Amino acid sequence: MxxxxxxxxxxxxxxxxxxxxxxxxxxxxxxxxxxxxxxxxAELGGDPVALPASPQEAVHNYLPVRVTGEIQPGGLHFLTTRKGMGPGYRVVSVFETADGRRVMLDRGFLRETDKSRDLGARDVAVTGNLHWPDEYDESFTPDPDIDRNIWFARQVGPMADYLGTEPLLVVARRTEGGDPAITPWPVDTSGIPxxxxxxxxxxxxxxxxxxxxxxxxxxxxxxxxx
CATH class of the missing domain: 1.20.58 (Methane Monooxygenase Hydroxylase; Chain G, domain 1)
Incomplete structure (x- = not known):
């Protein structure tokens, strides 16, 4: 046995x-x-600093920053949906800082019904984080519909080339003087599995x-x- x-x-x-x-x-x-x-x-919620002179993704991703300047008219609309708010767009606009730098500002979420809203220029102060999103998949992400201004993934390099800015994205956590139709959608850890x-x-x-x-x-x- x-x-x-x-x-x-x-x-x-x-x-x-x-x-x-x-x-x-x-x-x-x-x-x-x-x-x-x-x-x-801890890093995301730290004390904000000025924009670094030579930002690098490996060093400055998630860095808290505070910038003042003017949001330029228009912007790129990234198709998305937000829990509790429904379908809409992330709005990424050109932001000209008080010292003359042109960077990109992810202003937050805009409802689909407000897509035609005039998002004109305005002076603001923004507290947010530098970010290099990893959203693009060559096999699955559609090309942007330029005519309708509908994009499907945030890519710092291509966005900067299209908008004529530094390859630098500030994702707003709080905007003083911003458009009330846009709700900030800050960087957080909720999307990390x-x-x-x-x-x-x-x-x-x-x-x-x-x-x-x-x-x-x-x-x-x-x-x-x-």
Missing amino acids: LKRMILPLIFGLGGAAILAALGTWQVQRLQWKEGVLAEMR NDHLQYAVTWFSLMVLWLGMTAYLLWRIRRRTV
């Missing part, structure tokens, strides 16, 4: 050990991801199921040999 049971026992314990290791790895990944998100939240807890639960559940199946198999073998 023992000879018939030893192979299923080894196979069962080995499989359970592998599943336990995968679950433990996901717990470690969860702790790492929560640390990263905590650092991001953190599914490691669910993965850990899945692996540990499979481990328990695997051990249960192993115990059942050993019981069946023992019954046949008694």
Whole structure:
């Protein structure tokens, strides 16, 4: 009887050990991801500074900044939807700072019904964060409809080329003097997936199921040999 049971026992314990290791790895990944998100939240909500002279994505992504100047007329409309507000657009406009720099300002969310609204020039003070969004997928993102001013993904380089600005995007967190029809949509961590807890639960559940199946198999073998 023992000879018939030893192979299923080894196979069962080995499989359970592998599943336990995968679950433990996901717990470690969860702790790492929560640390990263905590650092991001702290950085996003930090004290704003002036625009850096030579911004770099690797160094300045999420940097809190405060700028004053004038929003230029018009802007790019990025098709989207916002929970609780329905369909609409992110509005990215040219922003000319008080010291003469031309950068891009993601002003926030504009309802679809307000698309034709006059978003004329105005002097404002903006508190926000520098951001280089990663939204474009060459296989799935449609080309922009230039005639209707409908875009589908924010890309700092192409946007800057089209608008004639520095390749620098400020995503508004708060705008003093802005158009009330546009609601700021600041950078946050809500869109960053953190599914490691669910993965850990899945692996540990499979481990328990695997051990249960192993115990059942050993019981069946023992019954046949008694």
